[in-house]
Amino acid sequence: MLHIDLVGSTELGETMDPEDLRDVVLTYHDICDRAVERYGGRVGSRAGDGLMVFFGLPQPREDDAQRACMAGLAIIEAMRPLSAEVLAALGAAIEVRIGIHTGPVIVTEVGGQVDVVGASANLAARIESIGRPGVVTISAVTRQLVEAEFAFVEERTVRVKGVVQPVEVCEPRLRADLDDRMEPLLPFVGRAAERKRLLARWSATRERAALEQPATVLVGGPGMGKTRLAEYVAAVAAREGARRVVLEHHSYDRNTPFHAWIAVIEGAFGLRRVDSIEAKRERLREGLAGAGLESSQSQIAALVGLHDERVDDREWNRSTRRALTQLVDAWLADAPLVLLAEDLHWCDPSSSELLSRLVRRPRSGLLLVGTSRDEAFPWDPSQVDVIAIRPLTPDDVAAIGRLSRDGVALSEEQVEQLVLRSDGVPLYLDRLLAHSRRGQSLWGVGVPEGLEALLGSIVGAPDVDERLVGQLATIGRKFDTDFAAEVIGVDVESVSRQMLALVDVGVLERRQDPEDSIFRFRHAMLQTAAYEAQLSSQRRESHARVAEVLLRRPITSEIDRAAMARHLELAGDLQQAAPAYARASKSALRRGAAREARHLAENAIRVISELPAGSERDAVELEAQILLARCIVAVKGYGADGAIAAASRARSLVGSAGGALRVIQIDVDRVSYYMSRGDTDRVDETLEAMRTTGLGHPIAAAIARQMEALDLNRRGRFRESEEMSASVIDFYHDAIRNSPTMPMGGPSDGLVGLYADRASGLLHLGRVDETFIALDQAEERSRNIDGAQQVFSEGYARSVRAQVLLESGDIHAAETIASESLDYCSRKGLTMWTGMNANIRLLSRALLQPTDENETKLRKSLAFHEASGTTTLLPTFAAIHAEVLLATGKPVEALERLDLAAAVAERSGERRSLAEVFRLRSTVQRSIGRLDEADRNLRHALEIAADQHARMYAARIVVDIAELDADHGLRTDAVKYLDGVLGGAPALGPTPPIDIARSHLGVWQTE
8 A cells, every 4th residue: 555645735725826735736646657557556545635555456476566556656757847846936945755555454445435444544644754854764664675676774763653663674775875785584495406507608608609499598487596596596607707688577667668778778877767868868878889889879868868859669670689789799899798588478579579689690709598387488488498496305495494594493393394385486485484583483474575566466356256266275285175175065966167267366276186175275374374364254164164164173183183273263153172282282292293382382382372261161271281381391401491381270170079190190291390400309299299299099009109210310319219129110101901001191102111111220220131131121001092091102112212322331242232322212203312322322422532622512402401500410411421521631631521410410419329429530540640539539429329329439439549540459359349249149130331441350360
């Protein structure tokens, strides 16, 4: 919407004769009408000196915003002579103010009179009122639509009467006036074959070689990146000394002869619009003379409106073509020339003839590159190399999404959204990428700024039934004719004909099989645009129809469940939508789609908040909050703040009537959070509450004891932990025999957790053979269970195996298993276990190759781990980091890292690796000659290991003590220590520290 007002007319009315004022106002109206007509606008209303003009009415076009800006600038330019005349005659100034805004309105037309309702129309008038006289002022929304075509000045944020939020406005200028080019948001990724072909053609052109096909046309749909690719080869050529000339064709200039050439000449000879006629003439004369084109001066001057002499209309077109051809030849005499002809489908007939002649009569050193939306371009097909530009591949889109810009990197979830919603169309991707960098998610986002006009022109084309397209868009991206017919309420044959017509106009597409009844929108953004084009009442009605059809049909997939919930909500049926979202979330979690399940659970909670309070609402929210906590744990880990928030809310809802098992399952999430954050007081408090809840309920009591065993392991009380885990495992086996579907708390299966945690404790106790038996049991159980716990449990079991191998000292095996587990967890979206395995792999590689580079990577990873606030395994990882620091010659930093590890272990209760921390501290102190301190730390480490019954750590420590004693000649004491750990004990199994201990013992006993 473009609003125009005449500034100064009131003052003129007091000094001018009414008849003269009438002539001025009529001239002003004529100027406006001619500009509006040229750029395809429509005057909606006239109020005194003000005009409201609409672009895109009745038929939307993709460049309506650009047309409005061009019309506004043309009015400003055409008003200057009138203003000068009035100023000279009366000494009074007269100017116009123009404001432009883009937005939705409801349009009513009665008897040719257009009436609009909506805040957007009022805002256009408000923007005009705060604008400066003699300029065009536009809103930020309109700017998004025209950024590629204009430069902008006077950017500011203003307060507008009647609008609550501040409004961002700016003033557009033609880029030629400011010599400004936009930098694209997207980096260049992909298009390797296309770039290779274009560069090969440029190389031949640069060498002045004759080409069989002197022209190349890039053909593809709107937004496919044709111009970007053409600009790429032009930029390469310009760096190598070529001249670059761009002919920009526009839909509104198709009937203006040589319009694109006019802009080129003005730019080439510096003919700025703000210069006087005399200055432009002189500059043109000098430029043409310097190029040896004096004979073409009259034709070129006439073309740009600088010739006073009358030109023979019959000869004008032909002589102008000849003059422009001579200009091209003059440029070629100096250097090779790349001539880019953009949007040939909008080229005017006169320019088409000129370009066709250049193709038919190729010139050495001239590379012609055109872009077109179809193959109906005006060049000889035999002399044209046509390159079809297709969508980017999903891998290319993902690669673009993963590139950081201004230090901002997208998450993998955002990258996935980009791939799904962009369909590989660079323009869509560009706009979605800009939105992603400003926000957090693309789920639920409509048409991004900058795409409304383009997509609206497609779904609002004359041959498109907008109501039908809106109903289809409400169904989804893809649909079959049977379902669509049932929703729309017509027979299948009729709806098939209608959808085939939509295929012909490029809105829909179908599979190649003509018998196939599956149709889909050509692009995801087209579906969104068609959906948003409906009135809100129509959307509600469409959603209600879809939900009604879904309710009559059997639900066969998680997609149907999620769709059902969404349609019910958007139809306004919140009472059914909330539990439907919860059911969809539970189903998605069962198949391992934790991220999708999380979104669905959040939707359930959002809808629940709008329902009236009561026990029914609380029951639905309880289920949704439990699901949300489980989903967040699966995606982000036990220590995620969102998980404890959801679990705490669920705990407040469950009350005493919720049942012991439900209470205990919620408390599993709560105590897991407190353990991972090292909050020992809350751990003790929650475990005590779980014990109380389990009184009189065997299964709940078993779950409470399982979490207590995990906490004992965390605190280094390995023997107690193992004994308790063994007893709970026996109980579970008995219970499962009686009830195979017995519920066990937490996002992972209870038995998987018990086996995995028990394996860790058995390793520390030195019972290595049993350790790997327990790991095998954990993985076998995880593969055989069903339901929501399966994927998380398998990731858990695999990750614990990698951790156990690392702690046992089998570094090569740890690196291999961590890499395999990392791949699995990443594919399944288990962010928590993905991060853990990435850390284990990094730690293993750093130990295998303790280089400065690996140490730096390790430092960054552990810094992130520390910043997260979770303490799980942090002392273990910090101790290994100290080993790498020592190996890379940084003993002081190694001691600092070990001090931190010891402090975290004492503070958080994560004491399972505390003995190892003190042993490593001794190792570092020995390396710098502090032997007494080293001895004290070793003795303290042995005390901790003895207290924990940690025989694996004790073996390592005793080896160090024995070596230290042996260095001092105390070989007998060394043998005694080793014999005390190894002699007469059950077989500990093969691990590196125990193998070393046995080797030393055998050698020293022999000696």
